[in-house]
Amino acid sequence: MATKLEKLMFSISLLDRVSGPAGRIKKTLGGLTSSASAGFAKIAAGGAGVAAAGYTLHSMVAPANEFNMAIGEVRSLDVAQGSLNALSDSAVAFSIKYGESATDFIRSSYDIQSAIAGLEGDDLARFTNASNILAKGTKSDAATITDYMGTMYGIFKEGADSMGKAQWVEQLTGQTATAVKMFKTTGSEMAGAFTSLGAEARSAGISQAEQIAVLGQLQATMSGSEAGTKYKAFISGVGGAQEELGLKFTDSAGRMLGVTTIMDKLKGKFGETLDVAESDALKKAFGSDEAVGMIKLLMADTAGLKNNIQAIGEVKGMEQAQKMASSMVDPFQRWSQGVNAVRIGLGQALLPIITPFVEKMAEGAGVIYNWTKEFPNLTRWIGYGVVTITGITAAVATFAAIGGVAALVTTGWSFSVGIASKVIAAFRWVLTAARTSMLFLNTAMWANPVGLIVLGIVALTAAVAGVIYYWDDLKATFLDSKWAKGTIEWVHKIIDKITDLGGVWDAVKGKLSWLPGFGDDSKTNDIPKTSPSLEAPRTASIPPGGASRSIANAVTDNSTQTESRTVNVGQVVTSRPINSQEIGNQLWMGA
Numbered sequence: 001m002a003t004k005l006e007k008l009m010f011s012i013s014l015l016d017r018v019s020g021p022a023g024r025i026k027k028t029l030g031g032l033t034s035s036a037s038a039g040f041a042k043i044a045a046g047g048a049g050v051a052a053a054g055y056t057l058h059s060m061v062a063p064a065n066e067f068n069m070a071i072g073e074v075r076s077l078d079v080a081q082g083s084l085n086a087l088s089d090s091a092v093a094f095s096i097k098y099g100e101s102a103t104d105f106i107r108s109s110y111d112i113q114s115a116i117a118g119l120e121g122d123d124l125a126r127f128t129n130a131s132n133i134l135a136k137g138t139k140s141d142a143a144t145i146t147d148y149m150g151t152m153y154g155i156f157k158e159g160a161d162s163m164g165k166a167q168w169v170e171q172l173t174g175q176t177a178t179a180v181k182m183f184k185t186t187g188s189e190m191a192g193a194f195t196s197l198g199a200e201a202r203s204a205g206i207s208q209a210e211q212i213a214v215l216g217q218l219q220a221t222m223s224g225s226e227a228g229t230k231y232k233a234f235i236s237g238v239g240g241a242q243e244e245l246g247l248k249f250t251d252s253a254g255r256m257l258g259v260t261t262i263m264d265k266l267k268g269k270f271g272e273t274l275d276v277a278e279s280d281a282l283k284k285a286f287g288s289d290e291a292v293g294m295i296k297l298l299m300a301d302t303a304g305l306k307n308n309i310q311a312i313g314e315v316k317g318m319e320q321a322q323k324m325a326s327s328m329v330d331p332f333q334r335w336s337q338g339v340n341a342v343r344i345g346l347g348q349a350l351l352p353i354i355t356p357f358v359e360k361m362a363e364g365a366g367v368i369y370n371w372t373k374e375f376p377n378l379t380r381w382i383g384y385g386v387v388t389i390t391g392i393t394a395a396v397a398t399f400a401a402i403g404g405v406a407a408l409v410t411t412g413w414s415f416s417v418g419i420a421s422k423v424i425a426a427f428r429w430v431l432t433a434a435r436t437s438m439l440f441l442n443t444a445m446w447a448n449p450v451g452l453i454v455l456g457i458v459a460l461t462a463a464v465a466g467v468i469y470y471w472d473d474l475k476a477t478f479l480d481s482k483w484a485k486g487t488i489e490w491v492h493k494i495i496d497k498i499t500d501l502g503g504v505w506d507a508v509k510g511k512l513s514w515l516p517g518f519g520d521d522s523k524t525n526d527i528p529k530t531s532p533s534l535e536a537p538r539t540a541s542i543p544p545g546g547a548s549r550s551i552a553n554a555v556t557d558n559s560t561q562t563e564s565r566t567v568n569v570g571q572v573v574t575s576r577p578i579n580s581q582e583i584g585n586q587l588w589m590g591a
Contacts, residue, residue, distance in 0.1 A: 061354060063103075063340050064347020067091075070106035074124075077113045083124050090125040092341050098136050098325055099333030102341065105132055108142040115150030119165060126166040130173040130318055137324030138180045138187030148176075148191035155199045156208055170318045175212050177321035178312055183216035189224030190215065196228025200235045205255035209313035214259055217305055218297060230294040237286030238262070244285035245269065260309070263302045266295060274299070 071084055079087075087109055095102035109128040113119060119127065127149065135145040152172055153160055160168035176190055193215040201211045211231075218227035238256055242249040247265050249257055256262075270278045274296060282292045298305055372379040 060343065061347040061350055063343040064345075064351055067103050067106065067344050068348075068351070070103050070110075074106060074110050074113060077110065079113060079124065080120075083119070083121065086122040086125040087128065090122075090129050092344065094129060094132060095337040096334065096341055097329075098133070099329050099331075099337050100132065100136065101337070102344065104142060105129075108132060108146050111143070111146045112149060115147075116153050116165065123166050127169050130169045130321075133318060133321050133325045134173045134176060134187055136328060137177050137321045138190075139328075140187035140191070144188050144191055148187065148194065151191070151194055155194065155202050159208065171316055172208070173318035173321045174315040175209060175312050177318070177324055178315050179212045179216040181320065181324065182308060182311070183219055185216060185219045185224065189219055191224070193219065193224035193228040193231075196225045197232050198228075200232045204235050204238070206235075206259070207313065209315075210258060210309045213305065213309040213312050214298070217301075217308060218294065221297065230290040233288045233290035234286065234294045237288060237291045240287060241282075241285035241291075245281075258309075259298065260302050260306045263295070263299050263305075267299060267302070272299070 067088075071088060074087065075084060087106065091102040091105040094100065094105050105128060108131060109124055112127045112131065113124055116127065131145045131149050132142050134140070135142045138145070149169060149172070153165075153169075156168070156172075163171070176187060179185070179190060180187060190212070194211075197211070197215065202208075214231060215224070215227050218230060222230075235256065238249045241247075245266075247269065249262050249265070251257060266282075270282075274282065279292055279296075282295060283289060286292060286295075
């Protein structure tokens with residue numbers, strides 16, 4: 001049977017044989033983890049660098065590329081290059097001045113070009129510029145105002161063509177902005193009003209300024225589309241109403257008179273206000289409640305309506321719209337769009353250099369795609385290789401990640417141990433502080449008189465306990481000593497002197513009858529009045545049951561009787577004197 005020493009040596013030998021290969025394995029794994037981590041770090045750094053370069057290049061040319069794409073959309077409508085150049089310049093200038101997107105400016109021109117045919121030279125740029133300024137100044141979006149411009153051109157095409165499209169659109173922009181300011185409406189509401197009205201007023205010969213004024217004043221109490229509906233109903237009922245009411249609402253050429261003229265004629269017939277019967281008559285004449293509603297609103301202030309029509313008719317340019325738009329410009333938006341304009345300019349210069357390279361890359365990708373179709377087997381094996389490399393990379397990355405997790409766990413454990421150590425140290429400091437506080441408290445308590453009393457009681461208790469436990473030794477040491485014997489003799493002498501005091505001594509002796517030599521003389525004549533010497537030979541006579549029994553009987557007897565009785569600890573026989581040893585025995589038995 002193998003001894004314990006042999007087992008120990010076997011274990012040590014086994015550990016020696018295993019620790020070497022295990023150490024090498026650990027070193028290999030550690031090297032693999034370090035290599036993998038370093039490799040992935042380099043890949044990440046390289047990838048980040050490439051991505052950063054690509055992102056920088058893309059960010060540099062992206063605004064210009066987006067701008068050129070919008071230009072390409074407009075070019076698809078067969079717009080001449082000269083018009084496109086003017087449009088580009090207007091877009092950039094507008095973005096810098098009003099803080100709006102130059103690309104959105106270009107895209108809004110696409111709808112204008114689609115709605116208005118025959119724009120030449122800088123007409124498209126001026127149309128687009130006027131539309132965007134009106135949108136900015138009347139708190140509307142460019143798409144809504146662009147649609148409004150197209151609708152208005154369809155209604156007033158003849159006047160626009162005769163005046164000149166660019167001049168007409170700038171006048172329309174100024175008149176619309178004046179109406180928006182005058183009637184507290186918006187460009188979107190005005191667009192809705194003319195969409196509902198259509199070409200009815202223009203067909204009746206109503207001027208552009210009057211239509212804008214009437215629709216604007218109606219919007220004081222209703223929406224733009226409702227105002228257009230009422231105005232349209234009124235125009236539709238004028239022809240029948242003049243026959244029904246016997247009034248003339250057209251001129252010699254058959255064109256409808258101005259709205260203010262018709263209102264004056266109606267006032268002449270019905271007065272300044274309309275009662276129920278008059279309203280019914282007007283409804284019958286014009287054929288609708290919408291027409292009557294418009295008449296009631298405009299009859300209340302025909303003078304103001306005349307002034308508004310005149311003020312709008314005097315507007316020839318878009319200065320009012322530019323003023324309103326400028327007051328809504330955000331300086332930070334202007335600065336942002338200015339930076340964007342610079343990027344557009346830089347991108348415009350770089351794109352001719354970069355675009356061919358990007359096109360070659362796109363063509364190369366197309367060639368590679370064709371190769372995948374022509375060589376399917378090769379493509380498949382290339383795919384296998386890519387998957388294999390990806391799998392190995394993923395495995396190594398996983399191993400590196402596991403190593404990282406282990407490192408984090410170790411770090412976390414170390415951190416936790418450190419925190420625990422700090423907590424224990426803090427707890428130790430708290431205990432030390434508490435111990436110091438208790439020391440000061442105890443000192444204060446002992447310094448207190450109450451504490452001193454408690455200390456005295458404790459000391460007395462300990463002394464009594466010690467006397468009881470070491471009584472034999474104390475008795476042998478002190479009662480048999482010379483100074484103890486001398487003291488007892490001195491006490492006896494004093495007591496002899498006290499006996500002369502008569503009744504006082506009897507009372508005192510009755511209280512001290514339990515001490516040796518202090519018996520009651522009245523009950524025995526055998527004891528002399530003067531105590532013999534302690535050293536004289538005496539014989540102690542102990543009552544039955546011992547001194548303790550006698551004391552107990554005495555206590556019991558005293559508890560039941562009112563008269564005073566004494567207990568003789570020992571009946572002294574004068575045959576011989578009692579010594580100190582016997583006195584000690586008597587006291588011990590009495591205790």
